[in-house]
Amino acid sequence: MGIIIAVISGKGGVGKTTVTANLGLGIAMNGKKVAVVDFDIGQRNLDMVLGLENRVVYDIVQVMDGEATLKQALIKSKANDSLSFLAASQTKDKSVLDSLRVKNLLMELKEEFDYVILDAPAGIESGYEHTIEFADAALIVVNPEVSSIRDSDRAIGILDSKSQKVKEGEEVAKFLVINRIVAEMVQSGEMLRSDDILEILSIELLGKIPEDKGVVDASNQGKPIILNEKSKAGQAYKRIAGRITGHNIKMEDVESNTTSFFTKMKGIFK
Amino acid sequence: MKGKQYSIKVYETSIDEEAEFVSFFDANHLLFKDHLIVIHGEMSEKIKQYLQQKSLTFIQNITMPVSKSRQNIRKAREAEKKKQDEEQEKISEEISKLSNRLENNLKVIDRMVRSGQEVFVEGDLLLLNRVNSGATIRTTGNLIVTQVVEGSIRCEGKFMMLSSSPKANIIFHGVEVDTELLENKLNRIELTDDKIVITPVLKKEINWAS
Numbered sequence: 001m002g003i004i005i006a007v008i009s010g011k012g013g014v015g016k017t018t019v020t021a022n023l024g025l026g027i028a029m030n031g032k033k034v035a036v037v038d039f040d041i042g043q044r045n046l047d048m049v050l051g052l053e054n055r056v057v058y059d060i061v062q063v064m065d066g067e068a069t070l071k072q073a074l075i076k077s078k079a080n081d082s083l084s085f086l087a088a089s090q091t092k093d094k095s096v097l098d099s100l101r102v103k104n105l106l107m108e109l110k111e112e113f114d115y116v117i118l119d120a121p122a123g124i125e126s127g128y129e130h131t132i133e134f135a136d137a138a139l140i141v142v143n144p145e146v147s148s149i150r151d152s153d154r155a156i157g158i159l160d161s162k163s164q165k166v167k168e169g170e171e172v173a174k175f176l177v178i179n180r181i182v183a184e185m186v187q188s189g190e191m192l193r194s195d196d197i198l199e200i201l202s203i204e205l206l207g208k209i210p211e212d213k214g215v216v217d218a219s220n221q222g223k224p225i226i227l228n229e230k231s232k233a234g235q236a237y238k239r240i241a242g243r244i245t246g247h248n249i250k251m252e253d254v255e256s257n258t259t260s261f262f263t264k265m266k267g268i269f270k
Numbered sequence: 271m272k273g274k275q276y277s278i279k280v281y282e283t284s285i286d287e288e289a290e291f292v293s294f295f296d297a298n299h300l301l302f303k304d305h306l307i308v309i310h311g312e313m314s315e316k317i318k319q320y321l322q323q324k325s326l327t328f329i330q331n332i333t334m335p336v337s338k339s340r341q342n343i344r345k346a347r348e349a350e351k352k353k354q355d356e357e358q359e360k361i362s363e364e365i366s367k368l369s370n371r372l373e374n375n376l377k378v379i380d381r382m383v384r385s386g387q388e389v390f391v392e393g394d395l396l397l398l399n400r401v402n403s404g405a406t407i408r409t410t411g412n413l414i415v416t417q418v419v420e421g422s423i424r425c426e427g428k429f430m431m432l433s434s435s436p437k438a439n440i441i442f443h444g445v446e447v448d449t450e451l452l453e454n455k456l457n458r459i460e461l462t463d464d465k466i467v468i469t470p471v472l473k474k475e476i477n478w479a480s
């Protein structure tokens with residue numbers, strides 16, 4: 001029996017879909033069976049980031065409507081055999097979701113996979129609530145800026161009151177991923193430090209991902225950045241995937257620019 | 271006896287991940303060629319050979335003599351910790367004094383109040399956590415919040431006790447409290463003869479060093 005992880009943020013555009021794709025692949029690379037599911041009904045995106053947009057035949061709504069079986073709708077990733085993907089519907093809107101149908105689908109996925117990762121839509125409306133309702137854990141993605149922190153704080157508040165686990169008196173495990181950190185800006189005080197973010201949100205830190213121009217390009221090409229060994233963001237994703245699968249990996253330091261200092265020094269000796 | 275005295279540069283480190291260690295020295299070994307590298311903890315044969323091959327001088331698991339300046343840093347840290355402990359004690363004392371005055375229907379909440387959440391208490395409230403931006407606390411009685419408030423407060427009691435909260439929006443008996451007046455670490459806000467009086471409970475610390 002696997003676990004369901006909802007990737008949420010409150011604010012839109014902070015990197016949920018990117019995190020879902022990369023961690024899905026990263027966890028699969030650690031030898032686990034993973035399903036990533038696009039819950040952003042009507043705005044599907046995850047298919048592109050995974051490079052699977054031309055392979056989608058059936059979507060999540062068709063599975064829930066009984067028009068296709070889960071097996072028919074799941075698409076295997078080209079990059080890794082252990083990763084499967086279930087697409088969001090392009091045409092319908094999120095009002096088609098209801099608790100019972102979501103639950104049935106997720107239970108079926110849970111039987112089959114070690115990790116089921118759900119890419120939530122932006123906002124905190126019904127689509128969001130359906131994503132968190134049956135989650136065992138949540139990855140909260142934030143950017144180091146005030147509006148993102150505040151919106152995710154709100155999303156956490158809803159998670160803490162509306163999820164099934166909480167209603168049963170248990171807790172949903174919550175982990176923070178800080179995305180798009182620019183070391184120079186943290187150093188100059190223009191960008192929030194991770195300590196300040198943790199103090200406000202008071203949840204466990206899972207990882208920090210630097211701003212990396214390669215991310216956009218990788219997503220456009222449908223080859224998640226984690227496949228690029230040289231990319232700093234890719235390496236950060238690798239470490240986070242390692243932590244999720246139970247490896248004890250030291251927290252990355254993406255907030256100070258020591259590396260750039262040493263790179264500069266190296267230049268002098270050349 | 272003959273002897274010579276040198277000052278040498280020392281680089282202290284430990285090996286958490288060999289790959290990381292090696293890639294660091296691959297990039298920076300030139301910077302450390304006249305350093306003594308002191309390695310704490312385990313070190314594999316592979317790493318030993320690697321350092322030798324890079325002509326780096328290293329030594330394992332020795333205790334470095336502590337210089338005056340490092341001793342001072344340590345002392346300063348201890349003093350800082352002592353001060354914090356004392357402060358914590360003073361806060362607890364003050365809170366317990368005031369909590370004795372919390373009488374009607376005292377409610378204690380120790381969870382953080384998050385953005386979008388609203389807490390309404392008929393009576394007194396002792397809140398032992400943060401009030402985040404976008405959260406609201408309303409009480410008909412007295413209110414004590416022991417951590418930072420960045421959200422809104424509406425209080426109708428006889429007194430409030432709040433820490434310095436520059437970002438808060440505080441309305442006490444319908445009157446907005448200027449948060450700049452809450453400049454101290456802990457402040458008591460009272461209604462005396464229809465006037466709002468703010469008294470510092472714990473003064474802002476003065477940092478002599480800066």
Ligand SMILES: Nc1ncnc2c1ncn2[C@@H]1O[C@H](COP(=O)(O)OP(=O)(O)OP(=O)(O)O)[C@@H](O)[C@H]1O
Pocket residue numbers: 009011012013014015016017018019040045120121122179180181209210211212213215216217219233
């Ligand atoms: N670490 C990063 N460095 C640079 N760009 C990034 C990084 N992470 C994400 N991005 C870019 O930010 C944009 C938004 O990312 P993404 O689509 O993953 O966000 P989202 O939270 O899923 O958005 P939505 O709420 O609209 O679903 C994309 O163009 C993505 O490539």
Ligand SMILES: [Mg+2]
Pocket residue numbers: 016017018040045119120
């Ligand atoms: Mg998205």
